[in-house]
Amino acid sequence: MPELFRAAKAATMTPGRAMIDNAAIIVERGVIHEVGTYADLGTSFSGTVTDLGDVTIAPGLVNAHSHLELAHLLGKCPAGEGFVVWVENLLQQPIYELDDQLLDQALKELQRTGTVMVGDIATRFAKHMAGVLEASGLFFAVFVEAIGEKLPRKTFIPKGDFDHGVLSVAGHSLYTTHVDVLKGAKAEAVQRNLPFSLHLAEHDDEVAIMAGEPSAFLDLLQARGRLLDFTPPKKRPVQQAVELGLLDETTLAVHCVKVTDEDIESVRQSGATVCLCPRSNEYIGVGRAPWEKWFASGTPLCLGTDSLASNTDLDLWNEAVYIKQNFHGELSFEALLAMLTRTPAKIMGAGDRLGTLEPGKQAVFATVPDKIHELFQ
Ligand SMILES: [Zn+2]
Numbered sequence: 001m002p003e004l005f006r007a008a009k010a011a012t013m014t015p016g017r018a019m020i021d022n023a024a025i026i027v028e029r030g031v032i033h034e035v036g037t038y039a040d041l042g043t044s045f046s047g048t049v050t051d052l053g054d055v056t057i058a059p060g061l062v063n064a065h066s067h068l069e070l071a072h073l074l075g076k077c078p079a080g081e082g083f084v085v086w087v088e089n090l091l092q093q094p095i096y097e098l099d100d101q102l103l104d105q106a107l108k109e110l111q112r113t114g115t116v117m118v119g120d121i122a123t124r125f126a127k128h129m130a131g132v133l134e135a136s137g138l139f140f141a142v143f144v145e146a147i148g149e150k151l152p153r154k155t156f157i158p159k160g161d162f163d164h165g166v167l168s169v170a171g172h173s174l175y176t177t178h179v180d181v182l183k184g185a186k187a188e189a190v191q192r193n194l195p196f197s198l199h200l201a202e203h204d205d206e207v208a209i210m211a212g213e214p215s216a217f218l219d220l221l222q223a224r225g226r227l228l229d230f231t232p233p234k235k236r237p238v239q240q241a242v243e244l245g246l247l248d249e250t251t252l253a254v255h256c257v258k259v260t261d262e263d264i265e266s267v268r269q270s271g272a273t274v275c276l277c278p279r280s281n282e283y284i285g286v287g288r289a290p291w292e293k294w295f296a297s298g299t300p301l302c303l304g305t306d307s308l309a310s311n312t313d314l315d316l317w318n319e320a321v322y323i324k325q326n327f328h329g330e331l332s333f334e335a336l337l338a339m340l341t342r343t344p345a346k347i348m349g350a351g352d353r354l355g356t357l358e359p360g361k362q363a364v365f366a367t368v369p370d371k372i373h374e375l376f377q
Helices: 083-091 100-112 126-136 180-191 204-211 216-223 237-243 259-272 276-282 291-297 317-327 335-340 342-347 370-376
Strands: 003-009 020-028 031-037 048-051 058-060 062-067 115-122 139-146 165-171 198-199 251-255 271-275 302-303 364-366
Touching: 003 031, 003 083, 003 291, 031 204, 062 251, 062 271, 062 302, 062 317, 062 342, 083 204, 083 216, 100 115, 115 126, 115 342, 126 139, 126 251, 126 364, 165 180, 180 198, 198 237, 204 237, 237 259, 259 291, 271 291, 271 342, 276 317, 291 342, 302 335, 302 342, 317 335, 317 370
Parallel strands: 003 048, 003 058, 062 115, 115 139, 139 165, 165 198, 198 251, 251 271, 271 302
Antiparallel strands: 003 020, 020 031, 058 364
C-alpha cells in the first residue's frame, strides 16, 4: 500500500532540482516511488496521506565521521587545551570498555536529530558495532582502524554480511600506522571496492612529526613505547598521503586542518572527499581548517561530529550551524546541505540508497530545524 508524505517544502538534493514547494513524496515498501508537488501527485493518489506540515524535508543526514566506541566519554577530556593534553586525558579513560546504555543513547540521539547513516571508526569492536548499528536501523560504514606496525595475519576487514552497511578499514594516522600497514589497508579497501578513511593533517604535532621536528606528542608516544623506530618522511601530511597512494576517489580524508594551498590542490586532484569536523577541532583546540579554501577548490566535502570525547553532542545540524556561523563569505543552503547528505552518502558507498530524495532511494527524511532556517533568513 503506497503512502504519500506531504510537506511545505522539500530539498531533494537531486543535482539541478530546485526546492519543491508544497511537496509530495510517494513511498512504497520503504522506497521512494515518486517525488513532485502535491498538486501533481496528490489529486490522483488513493493511499494513506501523511501531512508533515509546515516543514522543509531533506534527505536523511549522513555523519561521515564518528567514534561510537567512545560514546561513554562525553565531557571526560578537557576542551581547548590542544591535542596533546586532550589525548593524554583520552588515554587515561576506559576507551576499550563499551557502555551499552550510553551507546544506545548516542544512537537514539543520532536518529532523533535526523541522521540515518554514520561512517564510524572502530578500534576494537568493529563487528559488534556493525551489529548494533544494523539492529538500530541506521545505515553505516564501520571502518576497522588499522594502527601500529603489524600487518594482520589475514585481512584487515572482518567478514560480515549486513543489510544496512559495510565493514571496511581506516588508517588511524600517517604516524601511528606504519606505512606498510597503511598501504596494505588501502589496497584491501580498493580490492574490495570499499571506502577507505584516514585522519589526515589534524594538528600541528602531526605536521611536526612528519617533518621530523620536535613534538610533545611524539615524546608522549615514545614514552609509551610507540613509534620508537619511526622515520619521518620529511613531508607535509597531505604530500605523504599522496606519496603512499592513499588518496583517491574512494578515500575519505578526515580533518584536513593543517593544509597549504598546494595540499588542497593535491587533495582535489586525487579525487578524495574531505570530512571536516569543525566542532571537534574547536573542542580539542587544534585550530580551524581553511573551510573557504576547501569550498573554493571544488573538493567534495562532508561533515562529521567526531566522537563524544571531543564534542558536546552528535547532532549533525549543530556542525552545520557552527560552520555557517563562522564561515567567511557566502555558504549557500544547498552547499551546506550537500555536505550532510549527497556527498557523504556517495563516498561511503550508499549513493544508490541515500543522499537525495528521488525514486529508488530509501524513504528516510530529515526535517530541517529552525536553527538552520534562521541562518538563511
Ligand atoms: Zn576521528
